[in-house]
Amino acid sequence: MEDIINYIETQELIDFENTFKIFKIISDLITTDESSSQKLLVNVLANLSKFDSSLNPILADLIEGIGFYPYISKENLELTSTDALIRNAYHSSSNIGKVLHEDQKYLLSLLNNTQNIIVSAPTSFGKSLLIEEIVATLKYKNIIIIQPTLALLDETRKKLLKYRENYKIIVRTTQTPSADKKNLFLLTAERVNEYRQFTNVDLIIIDEFYKLSAKRDDERADSLNNAFNYILKTFNPKFYLLGPNIDSISEGFAEKYNAIFYRTKSSLVDTKVIDMYKPQKDFFDKPIKYKEYKENVLFELLLSLQNEQSIIYCSSPARVRYLSLKFLEFLLKNQVNLNQYVEIDLIEWIEINISTEWSLIDLLNNQIGIHDGALQKHITNTIIEYFNENKLKFLFCTSTIIEGVNTSAKNIIYFDKTKGNNVEIDFFDYSNIKGRAGRLMIHYIGKIFNFNLVPEDEKVIVDIPFYEQNPISDEILINLEYNEVKDENLKQYSIILEIPENERNIIRDNGVLVFGQKNIFEEIRVNFKNVYPLISWTRYPNYEQLKYCLTLGWNYLMKKTESKSLGIGRLVNKTFGYGNHNSIKVLINNDIDYVIECINFYEDNKDKSKDEIEEIRKFNYGKKYSSKSNFEIEEEFILMNFQIQKHWFEYKIPKWLSVINSIQECICNEYGVRPGNYNYYSNQIENDFLRENLSLLSEFGIPSSALKKIEKLIPPDLNEEQVIDYIRNEKIYTNDIFINYEKKKFKEI
Structure with a gap:
């Protein structure tokens, strides 16, 4: 096989006789070795201009025989037999106007019967295309689609906007279902658990369903299990679970829930593996001594691939920033000009709302993008759009590329071997990174360049904790009835039942650490008289009230695996400052101003003894940053504040405040005193x-800069849906108060 593929790649033209020989090999393999026939066919299509075109009718029949129907029209080939034409028409979707490949059509037939479907298929399979096909049939009145990130949900929303005449699209827990239209709920698992207005659910779709597993150390696995279990028990809907590279699921789950586990390795692209590690093992295994050597190997490789698109996997947001800037420095040093003449309207927004000096501007101007969990959502969405539109050639990213977006590239560079600081990439993660190489209907062949040893192959078995219960967390167990609990977990369950019922109901509904919440109940009760002034606030807290509440969350609502590197003192200061200034840009600038002040203090006092320095903390802080340039300082604090906004302000702190609010309300009612209400501040x-x-x-x-401008143009008495209609109908976005980037974002709603 490799010899044949090598022959195809090295020839300039392939004559009639050898074209026929290769086509015959594919024909023979179709019945004896399906995956090899697919691999060889994809390599033929990638080099189609080399082959004798007089044999294209045979090629069309081979594509049809393998079931890769979309490639027939893509290559403008014609089927000759009536039977083949009928089969091609059978694989065409009248709902979405696309041709499905054979496995997709088979899956669709399964989805149309009475059974539930659990699918494991490669990234390039086109699983998400079937989601649109399902919606387009208009068969189901109420559909829930759960995806792991808001970015994926927004991408799905954009794809499904064309069905808004038939479906009300619900993305927030504040929206009510439509009684007139069908309803499409695009939600994270946490929002499914918080939503109180489901009246019925006909179908639930869970993308990346491997996140149900308790054995993959995902902090949101509890929420996903509880959401799935609740919907199954309450509404008994049909379900469709999809994910990549999974070998099996909890034994007995499929039988209990009348489901089919369907695993296919069918892929419409081929991935070539290039080993960068073994030839340079002695250098790459010593990352401190030969750090620059390995980086230069990467940069030279990227330079050689500059006419194609490449995604570079990095372990963390800090690594993304570091490597992308080092690559930019490499390009400038070698006088490589990658400046492009396409519109990058995000740059104007950055200059106005963040900084004219932020490095992302220079990166984008040189066709380099970054993608990680620290960036604001609209920025990451836009960068992916630019990459998919080929406005960017290089994308430095973290594990968000595994599960956070739908994009691929001709080349994937597996550069770092960990997620975060010390969690090793396993074979499952590696397979998902590798799966981004090649793009369906664009690149027949992708390449993965391994700068590390490939992790050892291992079977991926997705446990479903609410069913298998080995292991099962307290947070899932509290949602089960006694008769659902397996004997080996009854002792764990009995301890939960010792919590008073009214408290247990609150704890269950909150969906976070059971005994962490129990400890908050106890701490408030023990000190109620003293802490009542600290918990009874409404609208905006003072500093001490906020400090007390966030400290409760910090002490009792964080899992052991979560990082506490930020520190509770800094978190309280940041949150309080954010509440006062209502601006992330102000927080960034305040940090920078304070650091410069500390550096100046250090310079003025560095010759004094420690006993003579009055503000030692300020002195040490200034010393820490004194060797850094203004550029490095600004970069660090932009990254840090974006991370705080994304992880803490948009996710953790609102959740903590919601939990603590429900607990203090319960206790205050017991004591017969007025409770606080944190909802306004939490939502803000x-x-x-x-x-x-x-x-x-x-x-x-849509960036908040645009939304704060539009406040003046939108009547305050309109509800959320009326606001959207008002913007569309009145074309509010044409107003000159918006810059081009903001106008473009409004047009997408």
Whole structure:
């Protein structure tokens, strides 16, 4: 096989006789070795201009025989037999106007019967295409689609906007279902658990369903299990679970829930593996001594691939920033000009709202993008759009590329071997990274360049904790009835049942650490008289009230595996400052100003003894940053504040405040005193201090800068859906108060 592929790649033209020989080999393999026939066919299509075109009718029949129907029209080939034409028409979808390949059509037939479907298929399979096909049939009245990230949900929303005449699209827990239309709920698992207005569910779709597993150390696995289990028990809907590279699931689950586990390795692209590691093992295994050597190997490789698109996997946001800037420095040093003459309208927004000096501007101007969990959602969405539109050639990213977006590239560079600081990439993660090489219907062949040893192959078995219960967390167990609990977990369950029922109901509904919440109940009760002034606030807390509540969350609502590197003191200061200034840019500038002040203090006092220095903390802080340039300082604090906004302000702190609010309300009612109400402040923090009827728009990837401008143009008495209609009908986005980037974002809603 490799010899034949090598022959194809090295020939300039392949004559009639050898074209026929290769086509015959494919024909023979179709019945004896399907995966090899697919691999060889894809390599033929990637080099189609080399082959004798007089044999194209045979090629069309081979494509049809393998079931890769979309490639027939892509290459403008014609089927000759009536039978083949009929089969091609059978694989065409009248709902979405596309041709499905054979495995997709088979899956669709399964989805149309009474059984539930659990699918394991490669990234390039086109699993998400079937989601649109299902929606387009209009067969189901109420559909829930759960995806792991808001970015994926927004991408799905954009694809399904064309069905808004038939479906009301619901993306926030504040929206009510339509009684007139069908309903399409695009939600994270956490939002499914928080949503109180489901009346019925006909179908639930879970993308990346491997996140149900308790054995992959995903902090959101509990929420996904509880959401799935609740919907199954309450509404008994049909379900469709999809994910990549999974070998099996919990034994007995499929039988209990009348499901088919369907695993296919069928792929419409081929991935070539290039080993960069073994030839340079002695250098790459010593990352401190030969750090620059390995980086230069990467940069030279990227330079050689500059006419194609490449995704570079990095372990963390800090690594993304570091490597992308080092690559830019490499290009400038070698006088390589990758400046492009295409519109990058995000740059103007950055200059106005973040900084004219932020390095992302120079990166984008040189066709380099970055993607990680620290960036604001609208920025990451836009960068992926630019990459998919071929405006960017290089994308430095973290594990968000595994599960956070739908994009691929001709080349994938597996550069770092960990997720975060010390979690090794396993074979499952590696397979998902590798799966991004090649793009369906664009690149027949992708390449993965391994700068590390490939992790050892291992079977991936997805356990489903609410069913298998080995292991099962307290947070899932509390949602089960006694008769659902397996004998080996009854002792664990009995301890949960010792919690008073009214408290247990609150703890269950909150969906986070069971005994962490129990400890908060106990701490408030023990000190109630003293802490009542600290918990009874409404609207905006003072500093001490906020400090007390966030400290409760910090001490009792964080899992052991979560990082506490930020520190509770800094978190409280940041949150309080954010509440006062309502601006992430102000927080960034305040940090920079304070560091410069500390550096100046250090310079003025560095010759004194420690006993003579009055503000030692300020002195040490200044010493820490004294060797850094203004550029490095600004980069660090932009990254840090974006991370705080994304992880803490938009996710953790609102959740903590919601949990603590429900607990203090319960205890205050017991004591017969007025409880506090944190809902207003929590919503303000989560939604960047937007007016309530505009917060839905932030889900659509519209920057808060644009939403704060539009406040003046939108009547305050309109509800969320009316606001969207008002913007569309009145074309509010044409107003000159918006820059081009903001106008473009409004047009996408």
